[in-house]
Amino acid sequence: MRTSDVIVIGGGLAGLTAAITAAGRGKKVTLMTAGAGTLAIGGGTIDILGYLSGGTPVANPRTGLASLPPEHPYTKAGMETITAAVDFFLTLCQQEGFAYQGSLNEMQWLPTAIGTLKPSCLVPLTMDTAAVQTASQVVVAGFTRLKDYYPELVIKGLSKLPGYQKQYEKLEIDPGFRGGRDVSTVDIARWLDTIQGQQACREQLSKQLKPGSVVIIPPVLGVRPGYAVKDTLEKMLNCTFVETVIMPTSVTGLRLRAMLLERAKKLGVSIMEQAHAIGVKQDGNGVAAVVTGNIDRERTYHTKAVILATGGFFGGGLVAEHDSVSETVCNLPVTAPADKEDWGTLRLFTGTAQPFAKIGINVDASLRPVDAQGRILLDNVYIAGRNLAGYDYCLEKSGNGVALVSGYKAGMSV
Amino acid sequence: MKKHHYNPDSCTSCTACVVHCPVTQAVREFRGPKLAGPAGERFRLLDEEYEAALEYCSNCKNCDISCPSRVPISTLNMKARANYYKTHKQPLRDWLLSHGEQMAKMAGLTPGLANMGMHNLLSKTVLKGIGISDQMPLPAYAAASFTKQFRKIKQKPQADKVVFYPGCFVNYNQPQVGLDVVAVLQLSGFQVIVPEDTVCCGSPLVVNGYMEEAEANARKNMTILQQYAKQGLPIITACTSCGLMLKQEYQELFDIEDQQLVAGRVYDISEFLLELYDQGRLNTNFAKQAGRYMYHAPCHLRVQGIGTPGLELIRMLPGIEVVAADAGCCGISGNYGFKADKYEIAMNIGSNLFETIKASGVTTALSDCGTCRLQIAHGAGVKTAHPISLVRAAYERK
Numbered sequence: 001m002r003t004s005d006v007i008v009i010g011g012g013l014a015g016l017t018a019a020i021t022a023a024g025r026g027k028k029v030t031l032m033t034a035g036a037g038t039l040a041i042g043g044g045t046i047d048i049l050g051y052l053s054g055g056t057p058v059a060n061p062r063t064g065l066a067s068l069p070p071e072h073p074y075t076k077a078g079m080e081t082i083t084a085a086v087d088f089f090l091t092l093c094q095q096e097g098f099a100y101q102g103s104l105n106e107m108q109w110l111p112t113a114i115g116t117l118k119p120s121c122l123v124p125l126t127m128d129t130a131a132v133q134t135a136s137q138v139v140v141a142g143f144t145r146l147k148d149y150y151p152e153l154v155i156k157g158l159s160k161l162p163g164y165q166k167q168y169e170k171l172e173i174d175p176g177f178r179g180g181r182d183v184s185t186v187d188i189a190r191w192l193d194t195i196q197g198q199q200a201c202r203e204q205l206s207k208q209l210k211p212g213s214v215v216i217i218p219p220v221l222g223v224r225p226g227y228a229v230k231d232t233l234e235k236m237l238n239c240t241f242v243e244t245v246i247m248p249t250s251v252t253g254l255r256l257r258a259m260l261l262e263r264a265k266k267l268g269v270s271i272m273e274q275a276h277a278i279g280v281k282q283d284g285n286g287v288a289a290v291v292t293g294n295i296d297r298e299r300t301y302h303t304k305a306v307i308l309a310t311g312g313f314f315g316g317g318l319v320a321e322h323d324s325v326s327e328t329v330c331n332l333p334v335t336a337p338a339d340k341e342d343w344g345t346l347r348l349f350t351g352t353a354q355p356f357a358k359i360g361i362n363v364d365a366s367l368r369p370v371d372a373q374g375r376i377l378l379d380n381v382y383i384a385g386r387n388l389a390g391y392d393y394c395l396e397k398s399g400n401g402v403a404l405v406s407g408y409k410a411g412m413s414v
Numbered sequence: 415m416k417k418h419h420y421n422p423d424s425c426t427s428c429t430a431c432v433v434h435c436p437v438t439q440a441v442r443e444f445r446g447p448k449l450a451g452p453a454g455e456r457f458r459l460l461d462e463e464y465e466a467a468l469e470y471c472s473n474c475k476n477c478d479i480s481c482p483s484r485v486p487i488s489t490l491n492m493k494a495r496a497n498y499y500k501t502h503k504q505p506l507r508d509w510l511l512s513h514g515e516q517m518a519k520m521a522g523l524t525p526g527l528a529n530m531g532m533h534n535l536l537s538k539t540v541l542k543g544i545g546i547s548d549q550m551p552l553p554a555y556a557a558a559s560f561t562k563q564f565r566k567i568k569q570k571p572q573a574d575k576v577v578f579y580p581g582c583f584v585n586y587n588q589p590q591v592g593l594d595v596v597a598v599l600q601l602s603g604f605q606v607i608v609p610e611d612t613v614c615c616g617s618p619l620v621v622n623g624y625m626e627e628a629e630a631n632a633r634k635n636m637t638i639l640q641q642y643a644k645q646g647l648p649i650i651t652a653c654t655s656c657g658l659m660l661k662q663e664y665q666e667l668f669d670i671e672d673q674q675l676v677a678g679r680v681y682d683i684s685e686f687l688l689e690l691y692d693q694g695r696l697n698t699n700f701a702k703q704a705g706r707y708m709y710h711a712p713c714h715l716r717v718q719g720i721g722t723p724g725l726e727l728i729r730m731l732p733g734i735e736v737v738a739a740d741a742g743c744c745g746i747s748g749n750y751g752f753k754a755d756k757y758e759i760a761m762n763i764g765s766n767l768f769e770t771i772k773a774s775g776v777t778t779a780l781s782d783c784g785t786c787r788l789q790i791a792h793g794a795g796v797k798t799a800h801p802i803s804l805v806r807a808a809y810e811r812k
Contacts, residue, residue, distance in 0.1 A: 002688070036482065040430055040433060041428055041433060179442065180441075186432075186433055249429045249432070254433060270726075272721035273716050274717055274719035275720070294720075
């Protein structure tokens, strides 16, 4: 009978990290995914920790991590694991030819499409802001017909911020898209992946850019995980490009997902797309098999362990009904305020955590699910990513960080 | 069992489908699966003539594969297309490409003549005149259909029976695949039943908007297959698009009594053999073969949520080296790539796969889908085979 050492349920950053970590340790891994998830359209940066509750910015991730409460997933994982997960990720990116930069010792404040700065930690080289920091003149480039990205807005916002009071100049690149649908960054990135696109871009920019220019652009430097487009264009034009953070669809997440999927496949992870896990078969205190429920029938897949990385409410791993909240695969208890009235606070935009954001599954230090008394509920099930209780990724800017750390820890534990 | 729900409002407009749509990548005129499908449903409530360049959708299902909210996007597109053609004229070309079964039956009287007739300059010109590509070679008809050849097989009687649904392509174009299925099932102790009165699964009809005919075919097939499903017999396919219709699309599109019962018994041949393996029933008396292959997973298999059983099975064969191409859609999407105005799009979509196969240096590519195999042979210039043919060869070398 075919039996996996571990079935990872969920193909986001937590699930892929867990699958890669476990497969790298020689485990036979099956990864069940349902849809491309938020990783494909998200920002692709690893934000470890930007703010503490109350909205206080942290000086750097490492000091911020030390002041988190005991129920926070980071505190449960511990500093040693967090450091190991960061090293693991940076090494992996380096080996795959898509290096990320950054460390737990410094914040990276990234310019956004609306002219604000977003705190992050590990970022692709296309988002290294060092060149912007030191430049006195900065060019902000936009693209004809591109929605949700306006150089004027970027300039207006940035020029009000300390360290960003510079001489700004805007320019527009025309990718030549006529008619058809709205233009997205993905369209432009695919255009810049072609030699014709790169040459057209060079022709337009070479007339307008001074040598040595620093150019802020939306994330459009190719859809593949790598720096060939960045290197080619920078060489052609003798300038430095810095990509901004934008709202979805962000090409940066697409690149990160492609890189992780390639790594997982190289390690022999067996990937099942559209496999909707709906339950498990228990054997004593553990899980013996995962059951999928597609439109035709249920199927059973045997395994020695499960990593549950089903993405919380947004990913479908947790479901809130009118009078209940549940976890959809193992039917684990979900920690939530008893009264629905207490799920939210009306103090919006005040740096206050929303109680519903912290709803999730309680775990012990090994990431195994526990009941209210702290007893382990299932011996061979580990929780990773957004399913975990006790953190508000949106307020803290810690989403991909918790996914990376918990995915790594789960992958090391099975 | 929770079925796909039809609420287009389950769409959160996340755009994962737009990013992963091969047609959107190739054609700027296509407004993308989100606007054509779930968002289009809203616009169509206001204006029946709402145009999202729906004609470009190939029903390849990559939108469904990438959707995190289980919206059957491609099926919404197909329903809208069928609705559109209720009040708009449809080209003869679409009728011809959707009715391969009728064509094949006519050709079956004189397959040699039919093949000559298809591949000469005059008929290519005529076909081009009605909108069928003169660059994508139409598949040749076999001298004798699978069902005709199956009748002559003297099977070893077995207590365990399975039903094999060949589908048009295996039946009329590549009967050898069907014969290999029968031989392999016999070697694992099954006797194969082939119901002769089943008809085309309807996949080519659905994709061109002939929804009523597709439903008539579905009802006919269901009436026949239900009898076997009620006896608990497995129903095997060796074509991933036929399998997808029987397992999933009938349920999404039509409301036929007991269709869930049939869907629950349908297996892709490799999926079935792996389940036998799990039960310790698969004959694994495989001889060592030599050979390097590249495997292409059809989109219509990937959306079934069963992984890639064909690839898993090939990896069990001693001496075979196989690499997953993992290079996206081949572009053909049933009959899409045969249309003159879609040929370039289909080739553009498949270019990544063709380059990957060429770069690998293999001389044969494997895929579970008949039209994927045609497109790969055309685009990458290699020989192709269904995984089951390699499995059969592994037994026969003993």
